Amino acid sequence: MNRTTATLAASTTLIEQSIRQYCRLLKMPTLAAQFDRLAQTALREGHSHVQYVEALLAAEVEERERKAVLRRIQEARLPRVKTLEEFEFSQSPLQASRLADLAGGGYIERAEPIVLIGEAGTGKTHVAISLCVAACRQRRRVRFTTAAALINELVEARAENQLSRALGRWERVEVVCIDELGYVPLADVGAELMFQVIADRAEKAALIVTTNLPFSEWGQVFPNPRLCKAVLDRVTDRAHILESGDTSYRFRRTLAKRGQKHE
Template identity: 30%
Template sequence: MNAPAHDNGRLALMLNELRLPTIGRLWPEFVERSDKEGWPATRLLGALLEHELAERAKRRIERHRTESHLDPTKTLATFDFGMVPMVSKAHVTALATGESWLEKGATILLFGPPGGGKSHLGSALGHALIDAGYRVLFTRTAELVQKLQAARQSLQLPSALAKLDRFDLIILDDLSYARKDQAETSVLFELIAERYERKSLLITANQPFSGWNDVFPDPGMTIAAIDRLVHHSTIFELNVESYRRRKASDKQSARRRQLPNDNCEGGTTTMAS
């Protein structure tokens, strides 16, 4: 029995119905090449499917990067490891694959003063993990806490926490700025408890654990939260001078070097006798 013939318009409609846009774009070129070079049908089909899958993976990564809210400039390529000698580049590179810790819901904790590179390093790991096929969410801790408290008030907190499960990693930036004088900070503990040993967190904080009593409503909750976070954790302490302050100082020094000598005019100096 002869295979049914299809005109180009009909093929385009079927590929669109099947949601195969890459094959729809490439098949005329590949068919022409296949006819010229005598490809077997399996090679033609395989080549088209490989391109479709590659484009689909690329689009998926682009979607995941958009939903992550990560700063596009804060990547491993732009992170200056020379500024934070206490952080091992090899260790960070190993963590960037995700394989050794995301599967067991482990935690990464980044401590250090403001401007030390914590947010940049966390974002950089987030970008690398998206490239590796994982889903990541970057959020200011206070912003997520407010959203979860709003969900609690509308009796939707379990649903809101469940929706966050689609992210393999949540990056909670600036945890120290969430304060216990806001009644809603208790939902932060519920998020930590909900993801414990199931889904991973990466937390940046200006204060060490000893200062976390300013975050949670009571000491018992503070201890319980810390206990869960450190159980399966990697801790980095970025105790360095503010990167932003150093950059500003370097720029100011460069400007000073470029200023002409106040005692010079036109490149010459006239000495009074």
């Protein structure tokens, strides 16, 4: 390497270090990581300097959006990540087109509830999680919980004189998903706290509920008839009611696997 080449290389290294420093100051880590690779691509493919800058900024925005969605999913506290693309619609009465429309997020804008009714193993939780993931991808604030976990959290907050603060946190979430409503009867205190969460969202924010009970049997969950009527009124008003059926495709899948093993 002659002196001129060495000087040029040293100058290039200083410039690259300077670019990385600017990126740190501007908090643009993706640009710092990719500017050199994209520069080589631009030279090789004959792109203009404007196209190069566009590619850099696009890479930065894309990575920020990916991280923002990931952060929303983590904040949602989903038990696992599932999507509608993974759902076995061939084994369910649920319609792919209707769920795809809901995944578009219009129900969030209109503060409309979604109620998934069906027996265990019919895909209610899978669909609910999928709708939550779709909302996270739209950068919505989402929170998933089971009915039992929600009641436990609120009862503890009440015991610590923090109930108003806890209810406020739930009220600020754009999409609340309450899973497994109906599997465990609620005591009077729990029923009242559940009503508060549901009532606070009525016509103001989206709610997703999964339940194994038809509406006629919700009295098993909310023993107080007046409270039960008030909950039903708010949950069903302008709601999208989806029935996942009474035959567990999860159980059918298990039987099919066993049958294959014995063949």
